[in-house]
Amino acid sequence: MRVHWPRPPEGCRVDTMSVEVSTGDLTGSIDVLVTGHPKDGELKAVVDGGAVIVPFAGLSPEARRRLLERPDLRVYNVHANAIDVAELGLALLLALTRRVVPLDQALRDGRWERDSGMRLAGRRVLLLGYGAIGKALAIRLQALGLYMTAIRARGPFGHDQVAEVHPAHALHMLLPSADIVINTLPLVPDTEALLESYELDLLPRGALVLNLGRGETVDETALFEALQSGQVGGAGLDVWWSYDGRPCHHDFEAMDNVVFSPHRGGQVDITEDERAAAVDALLRELMRGDEPDSRVDVERGY
Amino acid sequence: MRVHWPRPPEGCRVDTMSVEVSTGDLTGSIDVLVTGHPKDGELKAVVDGGAVIVPFAGLSPEARRRLLERPDLRVYNVHANAIDVAELGLALLLALTRRVVPLDQALRDGRWERDSGMRLAGRRVLLLGYGAIGKALAIRLQALGLYMTAIRARGPFGHDQVAEVHPAHALHMLLPSADIVINTLPLVPDTEALLESYELDLLPRGALVLNLGRGETVDETALFEALQSGQVGGAGLDVWWSYDGRPCHHDFEAMDNVVFSPHRGGQVDITEDERAAAVDALLRELMRGDEPDSRVDVERGY
Numbered sequence: 001m002r003v004h005w006p007r008p009p010e011g012c013r014v015d016t017m018s019v020e021v022s023t024g025d026l027t028g029s030i031d032v033l034v035t036g037h038p039k040d041g042e043l044k045a046v047v048d049g050g051a052v053i054v055p056f057a058g059l060s061p062e063a064r065r066r067l068l069e070r071p072d073l074r075v076y077n078v079h080a081n082a083i084d085v086a087e088l089g090l091a092l093l094l095a096l097t098r099r100v101v102p103l104d105q106a107l108r109d110g111r112w113e114r115d116s117g118m119r120l121a122g123r124r125v126l127l128l129g130y131g132a133i134g135k136a137l138a139i140r141l142q143a144l145g146l147y148m149t150a151i152r153a154r155g156p157f158g159h160d161q162v163a164e165v166h167p168a169h170a171l172h173m174l175l176p177s178a179d180i181v182i183n184t185l186p187l188v189p190d191t192e193a194l195l196e197s198y199e200l201d202l203l204p205r206g207a208l209v210l211n212l213g214r215g216e217t218v219d220e221t222a223l224f225e226a227l228q229s230g231q232v233g234g235a236g237l238d239v240w241w242s243y244d245g246r247p248c249h250h251d252f253e254a255m256d257n258v259v260f261s262p263h264r265g266g267q268v269d270i271t272e273d274e275r276a277a278a279v280d281a282l283l284r285e286l287m288r289g290d291e292p293d294s295r296v297d298v299e300r301g302y
Numbered sequence: 303m304r305v306h307w308p309r310p311p312e313g314c315r316v317d318t319m320s321v322e323v324s325t326g327d328l329t330g331s332i333d334v335l336v337t338g339h340p341k342d343g344e345l346k347a348v349v350d351g352g353a354v355i356v357p358f359a360g361l362s363p364e365a366r367r368r369l370l371e372r373p374d375l376r377v378y379n380v381h382a383n384a385i386d387v388a389e390l391g392l393a394l395l396l397a398l399t400r401r402v403v404p405l406d407q408a409l410r411d412g413r414w415e416r417d418s419g420m421r422l423a424g425r426r427v428l429l430l431g432y433g434a435i436g437k438a439l440a441i442r443l444q445a446l447g448l449y450m451t452a453i454r455a456r457g458p459f460g461h462d463q464v465a466e467v468h469p470a471h472a473l474h475m476l477l478p479s480a481d482i483v484i485n486t487l488p489l490v491p492d493t494e495a496l497l498e499s500y501e502l503d504l505l506p507r508g509a510l511v512l513n514l515g516r517g518e519t520v521d522e523t524a525l526f527e528a529l530q531s532g533q534v535g536g537a538g539l540d541v542w543w544s545y546d547g548r549p550c551h552h553d554f555e556a557m558d559n560v561v562f563s564p565h566r567g568g569q570v571d572i573t574e575d576e577r578a579a580a581v582d583a584l585l586r587e588l589m590r591g592d593e594p595d596s597r598v599d600v601e602r603g604y
Binding site for chain 2: 084105108139
């Protein structure tokens with residue numbers, strides 16, 4: 001099995017993997033291509049019926065477009081960072097409920113603020129997306145005494161001891177009973193602007209919104225106006241509408257009930273080791289002829 | 303049973319309690335006094351063998367001194383805020399591991415910082431104190447994939463499915479294997495300056511320290527110097543060494559690996575309701591002649 005990873009990220013040592021992996025420029029044909037950003041020449045080198053491993057969660061629109069032109073290829077994701085995104089989600093949620101940033105800033109100036117926020121235990125969470133990240137979040141939030149409901153595009157649905165899982169079309173039915181909405185969805189045609197004014201208005205007043213998925217799944221103007229009016233009580237944002245300097249086009253910076261996070265959900269000190277180990281495990285499954293369970297539906301984009 | 307609560311906190315409606323409770327000035331003798339700050343006249347009014355409910359966790363040194371003069375009285379605490387302190391502990395810990403405050407501040411200025419911190423799952427926590435707050439923390443941290451060890455003054459010791467619980471004298475043995483130390487101890491003679499340079503140096507380099515108990519249980523200069531040298535990798539502080547304007551005497555304000563929190567562990571929007579409900583439950587136990595399990599050992603101070 002010939003495996004090629006053109007541009008492994010810094011710190012990711014492919015020479016320590018148990019499967020031989022070439023890097024850099026490509027010569028000859030290959031069975032497995034590892035990359036999140038396949039170039040045309042790289043995809044042409046993959047044999048008919050070969051595989052592409054996108055070593056993170058989701059597909060970029062560009063990668064999706066190119067992979068749709070090669071329907072013979074099996075495409076897989078790597079979810080090594082689910083724990084780290086879940087921990088970041090918890091960090092942002094607790095930063096909101098306990099006002100960590102504004103109270104830290106005030107006390108550094110000698111001001112002892114008293115408004116200390118709200119209790120999480122007993123609140124109801126609606127997870128948008130129930131893949132590896134959604135499940136890692138649900139397990140943690142359940143232990144904090146929260147009640148978990150989730151929607152996902154594909155089954156299984158029903159109650160799995162952690163969350164009550166519904167199909168995507170139940171969204172409008174579920175929003176009115178969500179104290180906290182946490183988005184972990186990738187950006188695909190179905191999820192673009194999934195939360196607009198209509199959806200935010202369905203929430204109970206003061207509900208919290210966390211976005212750990214992709215910025216464009218939430219309408220920026222709608223969220224800004226909902227925060228201004230108090231309809232949304234706070235937002236924790238790890239993903240944004242712009243990645244060029246300023247992350248947003250409205251004045252979220254003036255709001256102390258928004259936590260800013262620079263799209264680093266899956267990035268912690270050990271992630272590149274974990275990513276290599278997860279790619280390695282996936283390659284070994286492919287060599288054995290097993291079907292890894294992180295197969296991507298390229299049409300849907302995840 | 304005559305119950306008197308001289309100064310219930312704002313928002314605490316004693317008229318909704320199921321037991322009749324008088325407030326304000328005191329006339330005649332009483333069976334139960336509810337206060338965290340008993341005055342001499344108030345204590346004198348309590349009948350021999352009566353009870354005092356201190357409606358929070360721990361005793362102030364002043365209250366302890368006065369209560370020691372009335373050894374006939376049974377003294378109880380109320381632990382209604384354990385969940386809130388535990389949630390704050392988690393908020394401060396995750397703020398440290400994921401650098402929530404500095405990354406928020408940078409991105410508000412348009413700077414996308416990449417150093418994103420460390421994964422919590424798999425780390426080892428040493429809890430100093432294993433009362434209501436310690437247990438609430440342990441349950442939550444265990445669900446996040448952390449390994450829990452605790453010390454406490456009184457048994458039971460051993461493994462209780464959540465944490466491995468040791469007597470207090472095991473502290474020096476346990477510090478070298480603690481990635482994170484969380485203090486929930488009250489201030490009593492035994493706990494004053496419990497963590498000095500010697501103890502902090504026993505930790506693995508870069509360990510995190512959380513203080514949710516009382517400021518004076520950690521030596522301020524020792525912690526400051528350990529943070530400067532990198533021996534301690536970060537600190538989340540809800541309790542302080544000064545409560546008069548500036549909370550500290552060293553330049554902790556210059557450190558971005560310290561999270562400042564204005565001693566508000568137990569304060570959230572619903573706490574006064576919960577406090578009244580917890581006092582009410584305790585009073586009903588006393589009326590039935592039951593022995594509530596939040597009895598305070600006044601000599602020890604908790």
